Amino acid sequence: GEEVAQTPKHLVRGEGQKAKLYCAPIKGHSYVFWYQQVLKNEFKFLISFQNENVFDETGMPKERFSAKCLPNSPCSLEIQATKLEDSAVYFCASRPTAGAYEQYFGPGTRLTVT
């Protein structure tokens, strides 16, 4: 598609529960990024993929967060044992292979941990 799609729009989890978020990048875009935005403030980078390969995971709290981008499937971000501090909007973005400087963002998934 021509837009980055993210599901679900909202997700509510009790502390300690698992949360799984999905992202379908724009068709033909090779690079996928996950960002976390807390309280409409700055975006914290989590992880990026080049096709199905992890490119950069320096922002990921690896003990509880994991992510995948498998061929012919939406990308996913999974949080095991959610904490209150994980409450945020998680944005997925994609970027074409070459040329453009722009990252195309999806509408985000609002995760609320109670």
Next chain:
Amino acid sequence: GQSLEQPSEVTAVEGAIVQINCTYQTSGFYGLSWYQQHDGGAPTFLSYNGLDGLEETGRFSSFLSRSDSYGYLLLQELQMKDSASYFCAVRDRGEKQAGTALIFGKGTTLSVSS
């Protein structure tokens, strides 16, 4: 460390001109971008400066001075719909590192009144 500084809030009236400044400190530098975000929705790309100077796109212009590690976004003929948050962002690795994430500032909330 890497950081971007921009004002937290700016207010203006319809028809006015407003400038949002951004200073950055990064280990490398490969361009300054600006994104607009309405009410926590998907950020949308506004402009990119890879070289020094002014880039103009309709009512919006963006400027970069690499020697001063400084840029700004200029919004002219302000309209109510321009009320949003504006984020400056940098890439600290080059074009070959296409999977490199953006590093964002904390955003400037622009309020336009009639």
